Amino acid sequence: MKNFQTFAAAAASALLLNACNGSSGNDTADVALYSTKEALGAALFFDTNLSFNRTQSCATCHNPEHSFIDDRENIVEGAVSLGDNGTSLGERNAPTAAYAKFSPHFSLTGAHPKGGQFLDGREDDLKGQAGGPPTNPIEMGMPSKAATVTRIEENSDYVDAFKQLYGDAVFSDAESAYAAMAESIAKFEKTELFAPFDSKYDRYLQGEYTMTSQEELGMALFFSEANTNCATCHQLNSQSETAKETFSSYEFHNIGVPPNTDLYSANTPLAGGVIDDGLFRNPAVSDEAHKGKFKTPTLRNIAVTGPYMHNGVFRGLRTVIEFYDHMGSGDRPENPETGLPWGDPETNATVNRTDLSMPALTDTKIDALVAFLKTLTDKRYEQLLE
Structure with missing residues (x-):
């Protein structure tokens, strides 16, 4: 497992150094880590002690070194995540935490x-x-909110920080302390660290990067209703060339994704091909x-x-x-990864065929x-493209 603590310290230093407020007699990094809700959230985000076996943190499934996804290898090739016990498997691919605040x-x-x-x-x-994974039995596996709070109280620096930021009575009941934990992690996830908007696309908008001819063609196709329907779902702002575009409408659609049969065979609770009803589980x-619909993901770092x-x-x-x-x-009747037909949609009745309809794409356009x-x-993360 990667050493997330180095990243945590760097994040705290870069984002929160001004929180020291002239304190003396303390290590600067420690003061920065615990002086604001964002800083406390940074420490909690990387803390494996918040899982039952003390092996998994938020950062395990949302690795900041890999665009806040779970890049660990496992028996299902990373399709879903392993839990804290090292054997349980999730049902869904862990989405990136980057840009999630939008x-x-x-x-x-x-x-x-x-x-x-x-x-x-x-x-x-x-x-x-943020409050979901710690007590999820197939994720971080803590038996209750109270048990999670007990883990927090093992760290005296946490206790001092919680009381300073949320009041002396924060540990009077588990619900209050657990809610404070979740809020501080959320505060950390709202920092610029998770949404820098500094890609080549952003630099292009600012006149700092020149697109290649192939990238320009792809951009034109992406925003062209006559050629593709990409921007129908993957555009938040009304103008195509707008900074701070997250490339998601955040709407729910069924696009006809076939089942992952390898996941079904490896994940005992899914044996027999349990259908994921998506939005209908909300x-x-x-x-x-609404069965079979899922939230449109951001295309940032896709x-x-x-x-x-x-x-x-x-x-x-x-x-x-x-x-x-x-x-x-x-x-294109065959999946290029398997050489076999794509497979029927997991939930066929609700597929949004209207928005999916578009002219056929040549290999040149796909590239x-x-x-x-x-x-x-x-x-x-550009180094990860190589």
Whole structure:
């Protein structure tokens, strides 16, 4: 496992050094780590003691050295994550925590449901999301919120920081302390560290980078309604060349993703091919028309955040675009990764075939789209493209 503590210290130093407030007699890094909610959240984000076997932290499944995804190898090739016990497997691919702060609050109004956290939007905000994994039995595995708070109280520096930031009574009940933990992690996830907006695309908008001819073609195709429907779902702002574009509408759609049969065979609870109903698993949703829909992911860092789709069924980014071409035009009947037909959609009845429909793409156009999507990679992750 990578040494996340180095990253944590660097993050605290860069973001929170001004929190020292002239204190003396303390190590500067320690003061920075615990003087603000963001700094406390940074420490908690990397703390493996918040998992039952003390092996897993938030950063384990959201590695800051790899665009905040789980890049660990496992028996399902990273399609889903291993839990703290080293054997349990999740059901869904861990989405990146980068740029997650821009997802709006969950809403069922409008043409399509929108927003929230997790792939089914079941938590309204980052605080709710941060509170989920510690007590999830197949993730960090803590038996209760109270047990998690007990782990926090093992660290006297945490106790002092919690009382300073949330009041002396914060540990009077487990719910209050657990909520404070979740809020501080969410505060950390809202810092610029998670959303630097410094990719080649951003630098291009600022006149600091010149697109190659292939990248320019891909960008033109991406934003062209006549050639693709990419921007229908993967555009937040109304103008195509706008800084701070997250490349997601945050809407929920069923795009016809086939089941990951390898995951089914490896994950005992999924044996027999349990269908993931997506949005329909959200407690706020009761309409069966939403079965099989998942939140549109950001395309920021998409070239380095595979495997793809909610079940990690596709390994490569080019495969994803070929799949869209297949769903939109009927072209490309075989999955290039397997040499076999793509497979039927996991939930066929609710596939959004209207928005998927588009003209067939040539290999040249697909290569250009891949080239453009690579320009959405944060500067510090460009090395991962090689």
